[in-house]
Amino acid sequence: MVLSVTELVRLAADADQAAWRELVRRYRTLVWAVAREHRLDASDAADVSQATWLTLAEQLPRLREPERLAGWLATTARRESLRILTVRRREEPLDWADLPSTVDGPEAALLASDRDGALWRALHGLPERCRALLRLVAHSPELTYAQAARALGIRAGSVGPIRTRCLAVLRRRLECDGLVEAR
Amino acid sequence: MNDQELLRRLADVLERYDPVPAGIGVDAVAAGLLAGSAAAALVLVADGAGAVSGVGGRGLGLSWPGGRFDVQIDAGVRLTGLVSGLIGSLWVRWPGGSRLVSVDSVGRFVVGGLPSGPLSFVVAGAVGPWFVG
Numbered sequence: 541m542v543l544s545v546t547e548l549v550r551l552a553a554d555a556d557q558a559a560w561r562e563l564v565r566r567y568r569t570l571v572w573a574v575a576r577e578h579r580l581d582a583s584d585a586a587d588v589s590q591a592t593w594l595t596l597a598e599q600l601p602r603l604r605e606p607e608r609l610a611g612w613l614a615t616t617a618r619r620e621s622l623r624i625l626t627v628r629r630r631e632e633p634l635d636w637a638d639l640p641s642t643v644d645g646p647e648a649a650l651l652a653s654d655r656d657g658a659l660w661r662a663l664h665g666l667p668e669r670c671r672a673l674l675r676l677v678a679h680s681p682e683l684t685y686a687q688a689a690r691a692l693g694i695r696a697g698s699v700g701p702i703r704t705r706c707l708a709v710l711r712r713r714l715e716c717d718g719l720v721e722a723r
Numbered sequence: 724m725n726d727q728e729l730l731r732r733l734a735d736v737l738e739r740y741d742p743v744p745a746g747i748g749v750d751a752v753a754a755g756l757l758a759g760s761a762a763a764a765l766v767l768v769a770d771g772a773g774a775v776s777g778v779g780g781r782g783l784g785l786s787w788p789g790g791r792f793d794v795q796i797d798a799g800v801r802l803t804g805l806v807s808g809l810i811g812s813l814w815v816r817w818p819g820g821s822r823l824v825s826v827d828s829v830g831r832f833v834v835g836g837l838p839s840g841p842l843s844f845v846v847a848g849a850v851g852p853w854f855v856g
Contacts, residue, residue: 552755552758553758554758555758557752557755557756560752561752561755568743568747568751569738571751572743582744586746586747586750587840587841588855589747589750590818590840591841591854591855593750593751593754594754594757594818594843595852595853597754597756597757597758598757598853600758620855623770623854624855626771627780627781656736656739657740659732659733660737660739663733663736674733675737678733678734679734681727681730707726710729711729720729
């Protein structure tokens with residue numbers, strides 16, 4: 541039986557560790573994605589992830605709308621990511637062009653010339669806002685437009701049009717590379 | 724391939740090329756042991772970078788019914804702070820432990836050698852939010 545997120549939150553708040561593990565399994569990629577799409581390096585993204593999960597654990601009994609957990613997690617991770625970005629900017633002069641991109645790092649060396657690698661490269665060829673939104677909705681399709689907007693700091697009314705436009709651009713690029721059939 | 728199929732494939736690719744590090748899953752699962760344990764009665768009232776002039780790091784202000792304290796977190800991890808309430812000590816905690824920190828007669832405290840990663844404070848029984856320095 542697949543439990544709803546509301547049921548899992550209720551059980552986890554009563555110290556059911558199996559329910560908590562299931563929540564982590566469902567949403568850990570979302571929390572990680574939010575931190576990474578704020579251009580945090582792996583170390584800071586890990587700290588933001590951990591702080592987000594610790595905060596959730598302690599707030600579980602007081603979570604007002606458990607069915608909206610994905611949005612709560614995304615917003616909490618964004619808030620902490622922005623705070624870290626502010627601290628890092630104070631610590632050293634920041635040149636946005638020098639910020640680590642999520643495409644850099646050891647994983648870049650793993651990029652294969654296969655279809656997955658091509659999709660990864662096509663994604664990273666998109667504007668930053670496109671990439672962040674597509675990553676969010678890919679990991680958590682249940683996010684409402686309002687929740688996705690809060691997590692990314694954009695207007696809720698923009699989410700639908702941006703999503704449609706970004707998917708179209710991504711598909712066109714994949715079609716050009718012969719990776720999907722033209723519709 | 725429709726939009727849903729493309730997004731599913733995208734999710735698979737993201738998992739492959741920028742996976743959640745294994746340690747994060749372990750830490751997140753461990754956080755479940757704290758479920759519902761805190762009243763979070765310390766309220767964050769100020770949060771900014773470099774609160775101490777010329778110094779990097781993060782400056783926080785936290786209040787509880789009996790007072791307020793301000794703390795500067797510097798890389799290291801070192802904390803310096805000033806408490807306005809009448810307390811002789813406070814706890815600083817991290818996911819794997821905690822430490823009792825003495826507050827001097829004028830409310831100052833300093834603590835070094837803390838682990839990197841999320842930290843939180845407990846003052847006069849009031850538990851604070853988690854934050855990253």
